[in-house]
Amino acid sequence: MMKNLTFLFVAIVIFACQPEKIELIDLHVHLKGDLTIEEAIKKSEAENIPYGIAVNCGLGFPVQTDAQVDSFRQYMSQYPQFYVGMQAEGREWLHLFSPEAIAQFDYVFTDAMTFTDAKGRRNRIWIPEETYVDNEEEFMDYLATTAAGIIATEPIDIYVNPTYLPEQMADRYDQFWTIERMDRVINAAKEAGVAIEINNRFRIPSATFIKRAKAAGIKFTMGTNNIDKNFDGSSYTREMIKTCGLTQDDFWVPEKK
Ligand SMILES: [Zn+2]
Secondary structure, three states: OHHHHHHHHHHHHHHHHOOOOOOOOEEEEOOOOOOOHHHHHHHHHHHOOOEEEEEEEOOOOOEOOHHHHHHHHHHHOOOOOOEEEEEEOOOOHHHHOOHHHHOOOOEEEEOOOEEEOOOOOEEEOOOHHHOOOOOHHHHHHHHHHHHHHHHHHOOOOEEOOOOOOOOOOHHHHHHHOOHHHHHHHHHHHHHHOOEEEEEOOOOEOOHHHHHHHHHOOOOEEEEOOOOOOOOOOOHHHHHHHHHHOOOHHHEOOOOOO
16 A cells, blocks of 8 residues: 555656657748658658748848748748748848738748948848958947847847847857847837747857846747748747746747638
8 A cells, every 4th residue: 555655655656757748830940951841741741849930021032022922921831830930130121011911920030140331331140241340249239239229120030040140249149148138129029019039040149148037027938030941849948948947838839810
């Protein structure tokens, strides 16, 4: 009898300590490189992770007009298993698409990786030759303010590639992303009701950022921003779920249209 009770007790403890099974959707998948739609179907099924397929929309990108939005939407309607996302590019996208075209997507996201600086230079901070850092601290202030401004003013659901730093500064993430700068972004997202992506490829934002954002009541999404089909399912996000104590309720899910 005693033995049975002990067994029961151990079983209950083990059950209670199981981490909650959180269902994750990768909302930042691009049909790029060798990731064709057929490969995306296969990979999503094999890894049991639903996808949102996002298309880049903006000046100099594959989709630049309402008519191109219509065609993409029509193409994707053959694949109802996927969410369909708009990656809004640069800051020009606001003038390129009608509200009706934007509303065709299940969700809209953007990042703060393209912006015009105080000297009028158009920065694309993932390209070293197009990143203008005269002074790192000033650059950082401008970047944090820009990200907060984008979140506050553009009609988006998710801020992606969050807290991304140019290559030459990325090794000092914690130095540049001070609490004050993090909170500028977090407060803007809270105010605007914008979710923040946990990005598997760049492994950002940091646990410190995620904990502060969670405490502020921000919702998260998972995204990869893949360049081909070689990306690992969800390891950084799973790691952050554990480290930051995230639950299903902390994740935002779009509605399929
Ligand atoms: Zn992307």
